[in-house]
Amino acid sequence: MSFADLGLSEEILRAVAEQGYTEPTPIQAQAIPAVLSGRDILAAAQTGTGKTAGFTLPILRRLQPQANNSHSPAMHPVRALILTPTRELADQVGDSVKLYGKHLPLRSSVVFGGVNIEPQSRELRAGVEVLVATPGRLLDHVQQKSVNLSRVEVLVMDEADRMLDMGFLPDIRRILALLPANRQTLLFSATFSPEIKKLADQFQKTPLLIEVARQNQTSDQIEQRVLAVELWRKRAVLAQLVRKQKIPQVIVFCNTRHGAEKLSRDLIRDGFSADSIHGEKSQQQRIATLAEFKEGKLNILVATDVAARGLDIDQLPFVVNYDLPNTPEDYVHRIGRT
Template structure:
């Protein structure tokens, strides 16, 4: 099947040909005709399978009737709204829209946080048919009354599960309340959950389900491997693996921004060109780093999960999990940056004993037993292979046997008084101390304590030295002060 068989107009077919695509992917073959027909869609596919083009191409065809070359902003009302969870994903969708609309006089813009709003405001005032936005920045423009959503005909929610993870669902519901009820809505996601289904029930009307792979499945073109290693040797193992693959690029994922920056500096000190990308960097810095990585100027890009969505790198050979994600679904999105569009990819995970339970959750989700390979010289902690089997740090059978033997030997060397008596009962503890004191009797003083008459004056007790008289204190004034 070709793109012409999907019913696309000539302008879009020319744009697809210019981009070098000849055959649609499974998600595109199923979704494009349904969207062109005007139905709501709930679509799911493995990441990297062309999901973005699956909704971008039919969206442009639906809006082609509004295309015009007029300079009047009134002739360019906002007709389509595409929501994405991160800046990187929003930019990726925007680039796809620009690529496929090159032969159509439709205007598009991308608005996201972290940059000055003034340039975005000027762009919106020109008149824009297609707006790609992150939820937070879109609501900023709504509050500033710089965008009008009353003419929106199509809504696309991309990576809905990531929206849920990042806490955007309240913002999404607020945006839904601002849109016309009579619209076409599309919800696309790589994974689904019950919460996503509830959101779909709220925003979609009689949707058609498009799902070309089992939920939460990973691409079959990706090779998975786990390298057990102690937590203190992870950095050295990472550098060792990268040195043995000198001509390949790798995207390395970590959990925190602090580890992200430090790991990039560590690799740089060891002669491996690397840089980091995380939420604390400005949008310009992130864009420059991504461009350098895509251009091959950087071998390693260290990133937090902010980059797990939206990175589209041609034929990226390696994704390395320096730290396993705490959510199993995030593993699917991380490794989805490799093995895209049918190319081969490798997903490498460096796992210490503390992360073994997260590895079990990932394997359960993707229904795959990931092979483990110990790299010589970088062995894991002894308890790694016991982690997750009844508690962290569980002793091996040999350790437990040795411990029992030591305990039994200590009992044999103990004094006779500490050995259990016949019948399994210990002898009663003696109650009389060596000095003759009986602990079983109530306490009684050995000699009577003389009663002291507290009413006797100091002068009446000549055997005691005279005490210095106490100074009178005026309690209302806090004392009389020094004389």
């Protein structure tokens, strides 16, 4: 099967081809036709399976017939709303929308907290068809009346499990109350618990269930190893591992902000170029640290789970669980970074 068999337009197919993709992944092959049919979807796919394109491609196709070059904001209402749990994931999804919609006259925007709200407000007031947002910042814009959600045709909740784990349910309910009842709702995640499926039934109308991988299954393309180490030797073993294996870059996961900060400082004292990323750091700090890591200026990035959701680093060879994650879902997400 090729992308041309999935009902996508010539403009979108050209953007896909320019990225070097010829065949859809399993989640894309199932999700794209289902989204185009207008059905509500509950889709579970591992990180790294191409699930983001699984909803961005068909959404762009759905919006394409009304795409226009008008300068009037009224001609560019928000028609697709994509909610994500973290700023980093919002950025990644926004990049996907721009990448695959590059040959279409559709406007898109990404809004999240931790940065000045005014530039976002100006962009929204100018009109955007596709809006990617974190729930809290979206409600800020609703309060400021810089966005109108009454014309939304498609709602996506990406990494829905994490969104609910992080306590966004009250915000999500407030957002849903602002959307038209007659809309398409898509829930995408790496994993789904029975509680998530039960909640999805409240949000969706007879959703089609798509499960590409077994629940909490890790990718069979990733080699996994366990090192049994005394607690007091963990840092020394990590340093030895990085040096002995000549690891160029690695993300090291800790369970707490304090632990991530301390390990980062200790690794710097050990002679490594390291920094940490966690929820307590400002958006500017997180962006700067990620940029340094992506540019190869840092070889060790110490991260917490929340901060690492949605991280997309090309050619990352290693991930280390310095602390064991609390849930199987977090383990799947962590090692899916490589």
